Amino acid sequence: MIYRESGQFASSYAKDMRMFPLLQDRWAFGALLVFAFVVIPLIANDYWLSSILTLFLIYSLSAIGLNILTGFCGQLSLGHAAFMAVGAYASYNFAVRLHTPVLVNFLLAGFVAAAVGLLFGLPSLRIKGFYLAVATLAAQFTIEWVLVSFNWFAGGSMLGAIDTPPMNIMGWDVSSNLDKYLLTLSVVVVLAIVAKNLGRSEVGRSWRAIRDLDVAAEIMGIRLFPYKLLAFMVSSFYAGVAGALYAFCYLGSLEVTAFELAVSFRLLGMIIIGGLGTILGSFLGAGFIVLLPILISQAIVFLHISGASDFLANAELMIFGGLIILFLIVEPYGLARLWQTIKEKLRLWPFPY
Amino acid sequence: MSGPVTPEPLPGPAGEPPRIALKAGGRPILQVEDISLSFGGLKALDRVNLEIREGEILAIIGPNGAGKTSLLNVISGVYHPQQGRILFEGQDRTRFRPHAVANQGVARTFQNLGLFRAMTVLENLMTGRKKFIRTNFFLQAMFWGPAQKAEIEQRERVEQIIDFLGIEHIRKVPVGTLPYGMQKRVELGRALAAEPKLLLLDEPMAGMNLEEKEDISRFILDANEELGITIALIEHDMGVVMDICDRIVVLDYGSKIADGPPAEIRNHPDVIRAYLGTTDDQPPPASATGDITDRAGRAGGGPIEET
Numbered sequence: 001m002i003y004r005e006s007g008q009f010a011s012s013y014a015k016d017m018r019m020f021p022l023l024q025d026r027w028a029f030g031a032l033l034v035f036a037f038v039v040i041p042l043i044a045n046d047y048w049l050s051s052i053l054t055l056f057l058i059y060s061l062s063a064i065g066l067n068i069l070t071g072f073c074g075q076l077s078l079g080h081a082a083f084m085a086v087g088a089y090a091s092y093n094f095a096v097r098l099h100t101p102v103l104v105n106f107l108l109a110g111f112v113a114a115a116v117g118l119l120f121g122l123p124s125l126r127i128k129g130f131y132l133a134v135a136t137l138a139a140q141f142t143i144e145w146v147l148v149s150f151n152w153f154a155g156g157s158m159l160g161a162i163d164t165p166p167m168n169i170m171g172w173d174v175s176s177n178l179d180k181y182l183l184t185l186s187v188v189v190v191l192a193i194v195a196k197n198l199g200r201s202e203v204g205r206s207w208r209a210i211r212d213l214d215v216a217a218e219i220m221g222i223r224l225f226p227y228k229l230l231a232f233m234v235s236s237f238y239a240g241v242a243g244a245l246y247a248f249c250y251l252g253s254l255e256v257t258a259f260e261l262a263v264s265f266r267l268l269g270m271i272i273i274g275g276l277g278t279i280l281g282s283f284l285g286a287g288f289i290v291l292l293p294i295l296i297s298q299a300i301v302f303l304h305i306s307g308a309s310d311f312l313a314n315a316e317l318m319i320f321g322g323l324i325i326l327f328l329i330v331e332p333y334g335l336a337r338l339w340q341t342i343k344e345k346l347r348l349w350p351f352p353y
Numbered sequence: 354m355s356g357p358v359t360p361e362p363l364p365g366p367a368g369e370p371p372r373i374a375l376k377a378g379g380r381p382i383l384q385v386e387d388i389s390l391s392f393g394g395l396k397a398l399d400r401v402n403l404e405i406r407e408g409e410i411l412a413i414i415g416p417n418g419a420g421k422t423s424l425l426n427v428i429s430g431v432y433h434p435q436q437g438r439i440l441f442e443g444q445d446r447t448r449f450r451p452h453a454v455a456n457q458g459v460a461r462t463f464q465n466l467g468l469f470r471a472m473t474v475l476e477n478l479m480t481g482r483k484k485f486i487r488t489n490f491f492l493q494a495m496f497w498g499p500a501q502k503a504e505i506e507q508r509e510r511v512e513q514i515i516d517f518l519g520i521e522h523i524r525k526v527p528v529g530t531l532p533y534g535m536q537k538r539v540e541l542g543r544a545l546a547a548e549p550k551l552l553l554l555d556e557p558m559a560g561m562n563l564e565e566k567e568d569i570s571r572f573i574l575d576a577n578e579e580l581g582i583t584i585a586l587i588e589h590d591m592g593v594v595m596d597i598c599d600r601i602v603v604l605d606y607g608s609k610i611a612d613g614p615p616a617e618i619r620n621h622p623d624v625i626r627a628y629l630g631t632t633d634d635q636p637p638p639a640s641a642t643g644d645i646t647d648r649a650g651r652a653g654g655g656p657i658e659e660t
């Protein structure tokens with residue numbers, strides 16, 4: 001009844017091309033921002049802020065990055081976590097060696113990761129599909145190996161173990177879990193809007209054209225190679241910033257194993273479950289992967305299901321795996337498409353047509 | 354929310370003389386000189402010479418496997434010929450990559466649809482406007498100022514084409530969900546959005562019913578007459594070819610066997626032989642005494658050489 005678009009006419013192309021053309025969507029987005037910035041800090045406890053929400057936001061950001069490469073440009077990557085590692089260690093080194101301001105660090109971490117991403121994107125000139133995916137595995141292994149082997153990157157400590165220095169942004173001492181949550185949230189909101197904008201302008205269209213049919217894209221005057229490389233760079237930039245946030249706002253102290261191959265697969269799982277080629281899907285997918293296991297274990301406790309503790313731990317994984325399969329069967333195009341379908345239905349609800 | 358209701362002709366390139374004057378003997382816009390292309394041992398094109406003249410509608414016909422699509426692929430830069438050269442507006446561009454060919458002002462459609470299926474009709478047409486958008490990446494990231502202005506300007510042009518083709522109602526539908534005939538129409542629209550000087554159409558009417566064919570024929574004629582676009586098309590429906598084309602080139606086994614106005618091609622002995630499969634030893638069968646259009650007519654206006 002509420003979600004109606006009748007009476008809302010776009011009277012100019014600018015209005016028709018808005019990020020959220022529908023009034024209700026704009027309200028919902030505003031309400032969500034208020035909720036995230038005002039309500040959550042008021043109601044969430046330290047455990048939620050430090051262990052769940054911040055992690056969810058960081059994974060969302062990294063998933064947006066991977067979605068730009070895989071969902072928008074159609075280049076499969078299995079080395080996304082490695083670019084997070086590049087960002088984490090770059091930001092650490094800038095902070096410790098050059099004492100650059102925190103936000104500048106994050107930005108530089110993104111650019112360093114983008115440069116490394118550019119390098120590992122070069123094979124995309126010649127190979128595509130599964131073969132490119134295997135080539136991106138090289139990024140994962142090479143970067144992990146470099147960070148472990150050359151302890152210069154970790155300031156001399158073994159296995160790349162680092163402790164992030166305290167953060168201070170123009171007098172704001174970012175030390176509590178709430179501060180870190182708010183910092184992460186701000187960065188994620190800005191970069192998510194940037195990604196949304198890229199998706200709806202010429203760059204994003206060219207990426208999607210390459211994804212859908214590269215031969216036709218080239219015939220339409222789109223040079224494949226620069227656009228693929230750009231996708232690798234932007235994707236790695238997002239991963240780099242996410243990695244820096246992961247190090248500074250979530251873990252605090254970490255080793256290279258924090259960015260192992262399993263994390264890359266996790267990210268890939270997020271965008272596939274969430275929805276390829278959508279920004280919303282990156283958030284939904286990250287939410288699914290990060291929040292659902294917690295909800296399941298809470299539910300097991302809540303329902304007083306008793307049993308051996310190892311059985312319960314495995315039951316959690318089994319339910320989680322089952323739900324992934326269920327959601328992929330229900331909606332192969334991801335949670336974002338499911339949301340789209342719900343919105344379509346809401347336009348008419350409660351009337352049949 | 355779109356432009357005016359009545360389709361307004363898009364203005365052609367500035368300073369273009371009226372088409373009628375060009376019709377008789379326009380200067381060549383594209384010259385294919387002595388092109389040979391082979392895949393391994395298979396010779397797809399064998400020393401083909403061809404000229405596309407400014408302002409005309411040229412049909413390229415021939416039996417299956419004659420090399421028509423290969424010729425189009427060579428012209429649009431997908432394949433590079435082993436021999437010969439291609440001149441566009443007098444300049445050699447034999448080795449150009451497809452994107453460079455596109456930016457020179459050549460657009461094309463594909464035999465089996467080359468649309469971006471997951472994108473909407475609007476977005477597909479907007480890819481045609483790519484070369485007119487000159488804002489940088491960072492402005493696009495903010496979707497602000499010049500970037501937004503460019504989007505709006507190009508959107509206006511695209512809306513004119515949407516009007517022209519009468520596809521207003523589907524502008525925000527993903528093309529993959531549209532019926533085949535509509536997809537063909539959208540693909541034509543995407544090529545027109547690029548404002549090409551030369552438009553290459555690979556079987557624009559394949560698999561269409563009579564009504565859809567009439568629609569597409571109308572769009573092709575309008576694009577040619579009102580927008581001043583030179584068109585080269587591959588088509589199997591001889592009725593359409595004879596009706597809308599100014600000149601016909603016939604290929605067989607990778608070689609050009611005839612080149613001329615429809616009336617001449619209709620009764621060209623080599624063409625009749627290529628289509629009906631008679632040899633020099635045998636006189637043509639009694640049923641083949643008519644021209645090739647008659648043959649097409651008897652088959653219900655359908656393609657005459659599909660086996």
